[in-house]
Amino acid sequence: MLTNRQLQILQVIVDDFVSSAQPVGSRQISKKEGIHFSPATIRNEMADLEELGYIEKTHTSSGRVPSEKGYRFYVDHLLKPKTMSVQDIGLIQSLFQNQIVEMEQIIRQSANILSDLTTYTTILLGPNVGNHRVKRFQLVPLSEQSAVAIIVTDNGHVENRMITLPKGFDALDIEKTVKILNDRLVGVPILELQSRLELETLEVLRQHIHTADSLFQSLKKMANVEKESEVYFAGKMNMLNQPEFHDFNKIRMFMDLMDKKSQIISLFHPGDNDIHIRIGSENNNLAMEDCSVITATYSIGEAQTGSIAIIGPTRMDYQRVISLLDLMRSGLSHTLTKKLMDGL
Amino acid sequence: MLTNRQLQILQVIVDDFVSSAQPVGSRQISKKEGIHFSPATIRNEMADLEELGYIEKTHTSSGRVPSEKGYRFYVDHLLKPKTMSVQDIGLIQSLFQNQIVEMEQIIRQSANILSDLTTYTTILLGPNVGNHRVKRFQLVPLSEQSAVAIIVTDNGHVENRMITLPKGFDALDIEKTVKILNDRLVGVPILELQSRLELETLEVLRQHIHTADSLFQSLKKMANVEKESEVYFAGKMNMLNQPEFHDFNKIRMFMDLMDKKSQIISLFHPGDNDIHIRIGSENNNLAMEDCSVITATYSIGEAQTGSIAIIGPTRMDYQRVISLLDLMRSGLSHTLTKKLMDGL
DNA sequence: TGTTAGCACTCGCAATGACAGAGTGCTAAT
DNA sequence: ATTAGCACTCTGTCATTGCGAGTGCTAACA
Numbered sequence: 001m002l003t004n005r006q007l008q009i010l011q012v013i014v015d016d017f018v019s020s021a022q023p024v025g026s027r028q029i030s031k032k033e034g035i036h037f038s039p040a041t042i043r044n045e046m047a048d049l050e051e052l053g054y055i056e057k058t059h060t061s062s063g064r065v066p067s068e069k070g071y072r073f074y075v076d077h078l079l080k081p082k083t084m085s086v087q088d089i090g091l092i093q094s095l096f097q098n099q100i101v102e103m104e105q106i107i108r109q110s111a112n113i114l115s116d117l118t119t120y121t122t123i124l125l126g127p128n129v130g131n132h133r134v135k136r137f138q139l140v141p142l143s144e145q146s147a148v149a150i151i152v153t154d155n156g157h158v159e160n161r162m163i164t165l166p167k168g169f170d171a172l173d174i175e176k177t178v179k180i181l182n183d184r185l186v187g188v189p190i191l192e193l194q195s196r197l198e199l200e201t202l203e204v205l206r207q208h209i210h211t212a213d214s215l216f217q218s219l220k221k222m223a224n225v226e227k228e229s230e231v232y233f234a235g236k237m238n239m240l241n242q243p244e245f246h247d248f249n250k251i252r253m254f255m256d257l258m259d260k261k262s263q264i265i266s267l268f269h270p271g272d273n274d275i276h277i278r279i280g281s282e283n284n285n286l287a288m289e290d291c292s293v294i295t296a297t298y299s300i301g302e303a304q305t306g307s308i309a310i311i312g313p314t315r316m317d318y319q320r321v322i323s324l325l326d327l328m329r330s331g332l333s334h335t336l337t338k339k340l341m342d343g344l
Numbered sequence: 345m346l347t348n349r350q351l352q353i354l355q356v357i358v359d360d361f362v363s364s365a366q367p368v369g370s371r372q373i374s375k376k377e378g379i380h381f382s383p384a385t386i387r388n389e390m391a392d393l394e395e396l397g398y399i400e401k402t403h404t405s406s407g408r409v410p411s412e413k414g415y416r417f418y419v420d421h422l423l424k425p426k427t428m429s430v431q432d433i434g435l436i437q438s439l440f441q442n443q444i445v446e447m448e449q450i451i452r453q454s455a456n457i458l459s460d461l462t463t464y465t466t467i468l469l470g471p472n473v474g475n476h477r478v479k480r481f482q483l484v485p486l487s488e489q490s491a492v493a494i495i496v497t498d499n500g501h502v503e504n505r506m507i508t509l510p511k512g513f514d515a516l517d518i519e520k521t522v523k524i525l526n527d528r529l530v531g532v533p534i535l536e537l538q539s540r541l542e543l544e545t546l547e548v549l550r551q552h553i554h555t556a557d558s559l560f561q562s563l564k565k566m567a568n569v570e571k572e573s574e575v576y577f578a579g580k581m582n583m584l585n586q587p588e589f590h591d592f593n594k595i596r597m598f599m600d601l602m603d604k605k606s607q608i609i610s611l612f613h614p615g616d617n618d619i620h621i622r623i624g625s626e627n628n629n630l631a632m633e634d635c636s637v638i639t640a641t642y643s644i645g646e647a648q649t650g651s652i653a654i655i656g657p658t659r660m661d662y663q664r665v666i667s668l669l670d671l672m673r674s675g676l677s678h679t680l681t682k683k684l685m686d687g688l
Numbered sequence: 689t690g691t692t693a694g695c696a697c698t699c700g701c702a703a704t705g706a707c708a709g710a711g712t713g714c715t716a717a718t
Numbered sequence: 719a720t721t722a723g724c725a726c727t728c729t730g731t732c733a734t735t736g737c738g739a740g741t742g743c744t745a746a747c748a
Contacts, residue, residue: 367739367740369739369740369741370740370741371739371740383740384742387740387741387742387743388742390741391741391742401740401741404740404741405739405740405741405742406739406740406741407739407740407741
């Protein structure tokens, strides 16, 4: 167990390093408010803290830097709620007071505001599409052989896809098909669309349309709606400002990562509803070794949830990010839920 | 006028510098195939070329580097068609042989292939939306007060927008509205949509729907479809590989530029149908001082055109990029036009 | 007269060493 | 238990040096 003094010192080291990005020496610590012991004493304590793995030296005679374990401890035990600046709060509030109609707009804006306020990178996962339900199908023929299939979901999202039509498919066929699809599939969650399509419509289609099987192939493709959530980015380039990223290899790796949706999604904490913090190697990703990721979820109505992640260097202002994230998550949840209830 | 020998030397300097990124010295030049004079002679010629402004020294005793004027001359007079590698051709061909249905997919892929093959950055402007014509309107109500408005264009593009409905707007009203819109506005180019909407439908709507004016406000918003072309990027990060961009400020400026659609669009050559090359400051953009941009246009059918730009360092393999760009532009034109003719 | 060999000179760059500054660990005094 | 003091270590900077690559110029050559 750490002594009170060790806690104090660890706190100062993390706080100081977070804001200066420079290793922290004993003399520097001794000058801080609330520290009433000499540099020598502090050096002794630091030696202990180092032995325990909470801090590290960058070289034999350097000041100390928090280790991953140190950050972890700091985050778990030493985080003290700071009051947020009125401006920050105001900026976030104004987004929600602003009467924006489209959900997507609001989400985009949220990401931008977060990355501006934090100077880190924000990734925002839109509500998971899988739970949305089909509201309406539409089939707009473009030519003899092709048409646009449109699926509108209950939250106003529109999916559209080009499909090929069977030979000799006429206006009447289209009408019939649309009717069948709407009769049978409205209300079905996107996630189940493909299976339900087969189950519910194949037979009926065969009864009414003589090219049913060919058509069905097209419809099956259409029903293969992207189930992964939309990903919104903001402030990708903010990483360039972080001194730990003044290294082309790191930048490269980071940017490559940002281009891979599957890897991005793996950064999010599955399931659960809290704010989560992953520090450095806890992200299980080489490109993220010097990064921490703080994630939160927001919810829209009962069923839909989305996530927000803020990615910064491990030397990150954890408290500030958490506050901002919390404010944003609740604002988003509230505003978007209201939109949903009001029928968008 | 440059002597034959000077041309030869300039050519070697550009070629060499393009591939090595290192200033080229007289000794190095003298060793090249086809060069039959001594380093001393070459030094004399280089002194002349420098005086004429085609090449520069990076410091008093360095080798020479092409100046902007040098590149310009090279591009205008010295470019020799190289035969393209079979692999490159194959890769591009395979894209078009591949049976991809969606235009957008093809365009995205094209950009990717180009940036992969060139190792530069590709920007692809989709066909200008303004000329597309309305094929069908649809209005899907989501709640009492809101609906999704959908516009399908003749090339299969789908625009959708949330709109608010007037109080007490019922299913019958929706049906009427959709009918009126489709009767009056199908075939109208997107560009004219807003004006034609007012001209053609306002009166009729007033006759049939008692909340016509309120509805019309919503429709007007809907009709405000983005007229600028879609922009596709590929290989943004390729710039990191270029030694001239191993400088955080340049990277930053470049990336900032890439985020500004209006600036991006200003990089393209307006109007004209040829391949265009802009070197360094010819781009009139500080962030582009060390970049060259090569642009080409492709066309879909008679009316629609799009553009491709490849952005690399001024020290760029001009010939290769031009060949690739030419191949891609004609492939794209051909394939997409065919798609359009086949009714997509 | 055009070409070339030779040479002195310049510049960048990498290696070297000296040195100041910041920090540590340990010991001995308080 | 705390702290002052001191020897030691490591980094970063600066000036020096030497090397290599390249140039410009001159004089010799074909």
